[in-house]
Amino acid sequence: MMSKLEAFILGIIQGLTEFIPISSTGHLYLGRHLFGLDEAGLFLDTMLHVGTLLAVLVIYKNELIKIIKNPFGKLSLLLIIGTIPAVIVGLLLNDLFDSISKTGMTIGWEFLFTGFILWVADGVNKGHKNMDSITYGDALFIGTFQAAAIFPAVSRSGLTIAAGLFCKLDRETAAYFSFLLSIPAIAGGIVFEVGEIASSHIEAVTLGSLLVATLSSALFGYFAIVWMINFLKKRSLKIFAVYVWILGFAILTLQLTGVF
Numbered sequence: 001m002m003s004k005l006e007a008f009i010l011g012i013i014q015g016l017t018e019f020i021p022i023s024s025t026g027h028l029y030l031g032r033h034l035f036g037l038d039e040a041g042l043f044l045d046t047m048l049h050v051g052t053l054l055a056v057l058v059i060y061k062n063e064l065i066k067i068i069k070n071p072f073g074k075l076s077l078l079l080i081i082g083t084i085p086a087v088i089v090g091l092l093l094n095d096l097f098d099s100i101s102k103t104g105m106t107i108g109w110e111f112l113f114t115g116f117i118l119w120v121a122d123g124v125n126k127g128h129k130n131m132d133s134i135t136y137g138d139a140l141f142i143g144t145f146q147a148a149a150i151f152p153a154v155s156r157s158g159l160t161i162a163a164g165l166f167c168k169l170d171r172e173t174a175a176y177f178s179f180l181l182s183i184p185a186i187a188g189g190i191v192f193e194v195g196e197i198a199s200s201h202i203e204a205v206t207l208g209s210l211l212v213a214t215l216s217s218a219l220f221g222y223f224a225i226v227w228m229i230n231f232l233k234k235r236s237l238k239i240f241a242v243y244v245w246i247l248g249f250a251i252l253t254l255q256l257t258g259v260f
Helices: 004-019 024-035 040-061 061-069 072-101 107-122 136-148 156-166 171-199 209-232 240-256
Strands: none
Touching: 004 024, 004 040, 004 156, 004 171, 004 209, 004 240, 024 040, 024 072, 024 107, 040 171, 040 209, 061 072, 072 171, 107 156, 107 240, 136 156, 156 171, 156 240, 171 209
8 A cells, every 4th residue: 555655755745746857657666665665656646747737727827818818829839749640659559558658678778878869869969959940850850759749758858848949949848848748748647547547456446645746746746847948958968868878778677687
């Protein structure tokens, strides 16, 4: 049975790593494995994602109001186009990637891949494009990178921020658009997960623990978004690349020795 302390910790992990480019799914897999909560994964993950969705909705409420008032405006179309690749990949290859995520055998390599993309993206020439300058082609390119984050330890925020930098967005705009694009991605993931909850095992999670996990995820997700946008204005992504490289090599070593 998951304790409220474990729920709080998992909420912190989800909230921070959803928007800091080090992979929330990969860290949640490790956290659940550490606490012995693998059987509660689907239902727990759904509520944790609800928390991070609440965080991003609160921060971008003004943008959402604009979209509601002008559903066929440029911002709406950018988000739709940016979401299409993930929808296609999810529908066609979900079963394959679901089996991969359950075993966890590839997460070490996926952390290494995330680090590589972050390192390369941080080295590109400084971008100059802001939200007014983003093209539909940019949105499709960024969305294609987002689709790769269907792998459990490939960071969605990391790849979409990196793709934004490759498109010559300035660093703040790359993070801004990445987090906006997370709204349909997280919401779609929640809808998909809800459809599978009936066949999952949820007996290891109490309502109180789920509430703690959700609120913790929302609170720390809010702080992570604000912190990350400010961080990228002056700091390098390479620190996150080094972190996921260390984590990836550690996991591969533990797998090689049979410990993990």
